[in-house]
Amino acid sequence: MYKVAVVGPDQSVKRILTLAREIEKDLEFVPFVYQKTAEVKDFVMNPETPVDFWLFSGYIPYKIAVNTVGSNETFIYIESSTLSIYKGIVDLSANRGKMLERISVDLIESHFYTKDLLQFEQPLKEMYSKPFDVDIQAEELFDFHYDLWQADKIDAAFTCYPTVYEDLQQAGIPAFWLSPNRNEILHTIRMFFEKIKTFYYKDTQISVVTIEIVEYDAIKEKMKESYQLDYLELHLKKTLIQLCERLDGSLFEQGNGRYAIFSTRGAVEREIGALIEKVNHLSLEAGSSVAVGIGFGQTVFTAETNAYRAIRESKRKEKQEIVIVQEDGTMIDAVGEEDELTYSYRTDDKEFLAKLNEGNISVKTFKRIESLIRKMDWTSFTTKDLAIHLKMSDRNAQRIVSDLCKVNVVECVGEESRYSRGRPVKVYQLT
Structure with a gap:
């Protein structure tokens, strides 16, 4: 429960x-x-x-x-909505025996009915508002209403704070607490x-964690005796069993340095830190990088398919990274790290897909770039920015951006001079 x-x-x-x-x-x-x-x-x-x-x-x-x-x-x-203000005006007007004409209102800055207050200016002669941030002291809000009341500028006060509402009532000021209705x-x-x-349902989805020792054949060739390989596999399996225990999963050996752990999505997401730790330990034991692909799905088949796709992506990375493919096709690179990136490698926009095909750019590549720009909150970027954050060569980043410019998906919006010598660096934006 x-x-x-x-x-x-x-x-x-x-x-x-x-x-x-x-x-x-x-x-x-x-x-x-x-x-x-x-x-x-x-x-x-x-x-x-x-x-x-x-x-x-x-x-x-x-x-x-x-x-x-x-x-x-x-x-x-x-x-809450503007209905709470209407209710307050009606209730307090009924108590007074005549309509309110002058009120004060405190409200969260840039939130709920801030922009809607203008509609109250017609029926009311005077309306004083105080936008505030959540860190404000209740005493400041009380003083705002109290000073207006003492100056005979308001007939009633409307507040978001229950403690301010109670203090206003104790001071004899007609007040209304702006709270959600039933x-x-x-x-x-x-x-x-x-x-x-x-x-x-998401938490209980099936998860398949595929772990592969990269260049396992080369490791076997280096072993002088078969017993050395047996010992290595025992050490690897011990670490994997410990990981299984953390994930409450089942371990399956697929041969030639590849293993699969069947668990649930919730268990895997909660234990990402332990997974990264154990993968690093496996890498040290094997003396090789370790590729990890995780697939989520409603069925075993879907989860395994996504795990195979994820492990392929993980093996292509220049450095050791965990890759997740979710049930909706969303891919997550560098899981659990600072440069974690979430993007989709699918699109239903046929017109846009035709553009990418014309530029010889895959959906996955564009979605990675788009996701990075959104994550970094860039208004513009350079090819150097892409190369650094997406871990690709400068030449590859320049080629991709050039191809995207040809099909009007990206445009050059200016130049900046970062160095005292050399050409200015071109600056781009997504169109």
């Missing part, structure tokens, strides 16, 4: 848990209640109870978590549960 952390202030967490337990009985929910948003950092860094997924009551705790540990596919938050919570929860199911 998966455990889901529900993170937010007490009132929000109780409401989310009530709705979540109504529609999902097979998950275990763990409340993480905070008094101050800064506590979210401790929750995600050192959770008292280990959890598999995180459901945040709003964008603020979610953003704090992402800023603390980075983006995570197990994180999701419940998003339908928004239910919609997010249902989407989240579908994501968890998808994650489960």
Whole structure:
């Protein structure tokens, strides 16, 4: 059973848990209640109870978590809409006995209804807004609303922070807490549960890890006695069995220095670090580089096919790298390393494919370049940049870019002088 952390202030967490337990009985929910948003950092860094997924009551705790540990596919938050402002105006107007004309609103900078606030300027005479970042202190938000109230510039205050809402009420200021409504919570929860199911099926996909000692025939020729080869294979097998234990998998010898481990995708992805360590150990024992290709799939046949494709790519690399081919055809180079690169070697765009064929460029080559540019967030690049990051020769990078320019997939947008002598370096962009 998966455990889901529900993170937010007490009132929000109780409401989310009530709705979540109504529609999902097979998950275990763990409340993480905070008094101050800064506590979210401790929750995600050192959770008292280990959890598999995180459901945040709003964008603020979610953003704090992402800023603390980075983006995570197990994180999701419940998003509010402009409906919460409409509801607040109606509720507070009903309490006053007349329509609100002047309000103050605090809101996350560049998030949810920021751009939509303009639509409230017509029915309202005055509207004061304070965009803020998640690191802001609650006291600053309270002072923003309180100062406007003291200056008799507002009739009510709208805030994203529950603690600010409570402080405003204690100060006698009509206030409304901008929080998700029931339908928004239910919609997010249902989407989240579908994501968890998808994650489960993905986690249990079949994985085939193919490991091959490169130039194994040459190693055998160097052995003076057959016993030396037997001892080497025993040492290699011991390391592989230890790896199998970590992956909860089964080892199959395919002969001539090639082995296959059958496991699940989830186990392999969780143990990438151990896999890299064991592969390096195998390389030292054999005195040779080791190629590793991993294939994921819904069936054994698909996983094996993808593993064969991955091992071929791994053997072509100039240095030892692990390559993964996923069930959708996505390929991952240099798995677990800083220069890890994810791209697809397929395209359904027939017109674009015809262009690449005309330029004699494979889909895989272009997708690698495109993925690198996206990963590095380059607005422009040089052939030297491609050569360094894609581990290819300068001449090969120049040829590829030249061919892409011929079919208008890449264009030269200028030159830059990096050195005091020599020709300026041409700068390119994808069209």
